[in-house]
Amino acid sequence: MSTPENQIPEMPSSAKLISTLAVVAMISGLLVVLAYEFTKPIIAENQRLATERAIFKVLPKATSRLTFVVDQDKLSLADDKTVGELIYAGYDKNNQLVGIALNAAAQGYQDTVRLLYGYQPNSGCITGFDVLKSTETPGFGTKITTDPDFLANFKCLDAKVNLEQSGLIHAIKTVRHGTKQHDWEIDAISGSTITSNAIGRMLNKSGQALHPIIAKNLSLLEIAKIHSKNK
Amino acid sequence: MTQATKKETPLTLDVFTAGIWKENPVFVMMLGLCPVLAVTNSVLNSLAMGIASIFVLVCSNALVSALRNFIPKQVRITTYIIIIATFVTLVDYIIQAISLDLYNKLGAFIQLIVVNCLILGRAEAYASKNSFTKSVVSALGMGLGFTLALIMLGGVRELLGAGQLLGYQVFSTQFEPWVVMILPPGGFIVLGSWLLLINYIQQRKTGQIIAADATAHCTVKP
Numbered sequence: 431m432s433t434p435e436n437q438i439p440e441m442p443s444s445a446k447l448i449s450t451l452a453v454v455a456m457i458s459g460l461l462v463v464l465a466y467e468f469t470k471p472i473i474a475e476n477q478r479l480a481t482e483r484a485i486f487k488v489l490p491k492a493t494s495r496l497t498f499v500v501d502q503d504k505l506s507l508a509d510d511k512t513v514g515e516l517i518y519a520g521y522d523k524n525n526q527l528v529g530i531a532l533n534a535a536a537q538g539y540q541d542t543v544r545l546l547y548g549y550q551p552n553s554g555c556i557t558g559f560d561v562l563k564s565t566e567t568p569g570f571g572t573k574i575t576t577d578p579d580f581l582a583n584f585k586c587l588d589a590k591v592n593l594e595q596s597g598l599i600h601a602i603k604t605v606r607h608g609t610k611q612h613d614w615e616i617d618a619i620s621g622s623t624i625t626s627n628a629i630g631r632m633l634n635k636s637g638q639a640l641h642p643i644i645a646k647n648l649s650l651l652e653i654a655k656i657h658s659k660n661k
Numbered sequence: 662m663t664q665a666t667k668k669e670t671p672l673t674l675d676v677f678t679a680g681i682w683k684e685n686p687v688f689v690m691m692l693g694l695c696p697v698l699a700v701t702n703s704v705l706n707s708l709a710m711g712i713a714s715i716f717v718l719v720c721s722n723a724l725v726s727a728l729r730n731f732i733p734k735q736v737r738i739t740t741y742i743i744i745i746a747t748f749v750t751l752v753d754y755i756i757q758a759i760s761l762d763l764y765n766k767l768g769a770f771i772q773l774i775v776v777n778c779l780i781l782g783r784a785e786a787y788a789s790k791n792s793f794t795k796s797v798v799s800a801l802g803m804g805l806g807f808t809l810a811l812i813m814l815g816g817v818r819e820l821l822g823a824g825q826l827l828g829y830q831v832f833s834t835q836f837e838p839w840v841v842m843i844l845p846p847g848g849f850i851v852l853g854s855w856l857l858l859i860n861y862i863q864q865r866k867t868g869q870i871i872a873a874d875a876t877a878h879c880t881v882k883p
Contacts (some may be wrong), residue, residue, distance in 0.1 A: 442733045450732055454882050457724075458747035465751045472758040480761050565768055567844065 445453040472588070478510055481546075481632055482562040484531070485518045485654035488548035491528040492520025500640065507654065517640065520548075525655040529557065532640055536632035539624045541565045547633065551644050551651070556602075556633060580619045588613035589637045591645040597638045602650030604630030672795050676750030680802030686779045687810035687852075688859050693779035697811060698848035700770050704827050709763055709810025713756065713771060717748045717805045718780050719797060722788040726796035729789050741784045742775070749774045778806060810855075817851045818842045 485495050499508035500515040508516065518531040530551060535544040543566065547559035558581075566572055574580060592599045600614040604627045610617040616633075618626035644651065666825045675683075686692045696714070700706045705764050721744050753771050754781075764771070774780065783803055788796040819825055822842030824832035841847050 442735070447733055447736050451736055451739060451743075454728070454732075454743050458743050461747050462750050465754045466715075469754040469758040473754070476758065476761045563765060570840075 458566065464494050479533070480562070481510065481518075482564060484546040485520060487560045488531050488546055488558050489520035489529040491522055494522045494655070495520050495531075496658065498651070498654075500643060503643055503646060505643065505650060507658070515640075517644070518546075518653050519586050519654065527652045527655070528550075530644055532636055533562075534559075534632035534636040536628040536635070538566050538628040539571050542566070543571075543625065543632070545629075545632070547636075549589065549637075549644070550640065551641075551648055553586065554588060554641075555586035556584060556637070557586065558584050559629075566625050567620075570622045573615040573619050573622050574625055574629060577619050577622075579617060581613050584608070585615045586613065587616065587633070589633070589641055595645050596640045597642060598634070602630055602634040602637055671791075672798060676795055676799050679801040680799065680804070680806040681809065682806070684803075685806045685810060686803055687807060688856060690779075692775040692782055693807065694852075695773065696770050696777065697814060698845065698852065700745075700767055701811050701814040701818055701848060701851075703819045703825075704812060704815045705763075706766055707811035708808070709756070709767060710770065711804070711811045713752045713767075714774060714777065714780070714807055715801070715804030716752055717745060717774050717777075718783060718850075719800045720748045720751075721780060721784055721794045721799035722746045725784045725788040726791060726793045726811065732789075737789065738781075738785070741781060741789075745780055745784070746775050779803065788836040791803065813855060814848065814851050817849050821848060 448604075449641070486492055492598045496519050496546055497508050497510055497512070498505040498517050498519060499512045500517060505517070508514075516533070520528050520531060522528050530549045531546050533544065533546055535542050535638070537543075543561065544563040545559045548557045549555070559652075561575055564571070566574075587602065588600060589602060590599045591597070598614075600612065602614050602616065604618050604623075605611075606615040606623075607618050607620040608658055616626065616630045618630075680686065684690055687694070687697055693714075699854050700710045721741070724744050725741055727799050728740070749772060752774065756767070756771060783800060787799055791799070816826065819827075820831060821839045822844075824830060824836045839847070842851070
């Protein structure tokens, strides 16, 4: 300021300090609320489109989809705004079930990796995935979407439900690169072991929890589309 | 800072260009290096970060400058932080509305613009002491200089680290990307290289001026 340095400026009253802060905070609050209200529908629409794109990517045969929410052992029709564990059933144009898309998440190298994967309840195969959120190291952890050897694991990754419908027959696990022997094992990418392991863990966790519920409610899933049409 | 003299000076082109070259926030003042190193692994990320920073810098400096006579000295930093945080929140929502992909790529660094010392530094050192127009013009120059520096880093890193520019393949598939360039160490290497080059140019320029001065003196005095 232009005041000489040896002259200490007078301390303004607390009321002035508080009122300044209050006015600035009010302007700030107003701006934030306006921006929030304005962008909220656009952001929600973006999120819906991103989910939709991911669903049709992991279920390439699907032309339409229905959303279900998991309620203990039951599935019930829902929409994307429903809170809870959501699963997405894909249908072809004859309203036949072509697969289920499920969310899975696990801790990766830097942060949580979230993905959507396609599951065929009839054959018990996991047939592909799409990464929704990942901050893995470029060139290493990001190889999970490009490495052809790794993607070959998902031609038909065995995730069959056991007879008691309490879990999977074989737990899905990631094994060291080049030691895959069974259909339920994932051949890790050498150099991206942590991310590969995370994929194995999240698929196993999601499979153990959700695949039995899908098996129990399979008939509901199969007829749901025709039903919703008739209504 | 020479605030007392600056207060008198009128608005000139120098106010604008200072931020781009003479007082470039990254290459000269070395301010706000966190996003410079973290998000410059591709040109698109650099550009988005740069535009977001310009927006926050210009808006916050404008508001700080407009309110500069009302804000008591004792609470100025608090007020600046509130103002900056407001605009960062706006940018955060706007980027989410424009593209979720971009938002996911930039990650936490959008929110971290709040603590970018370039923005608080300019509010404190310039906007709080200068007129509205000058503050806006200066902030625009600084923001452009910052964006330019981000793109200069992002361009080199994307080209060497992925063989691409703006997502288009530049080198043939025979080219083996230098993965280190898109990792954090690559940020330091490229920033260091640019600093080396720019300081070398500056030094040569001042060297030439001194040499020219010396010859001028010689011709006058002999």
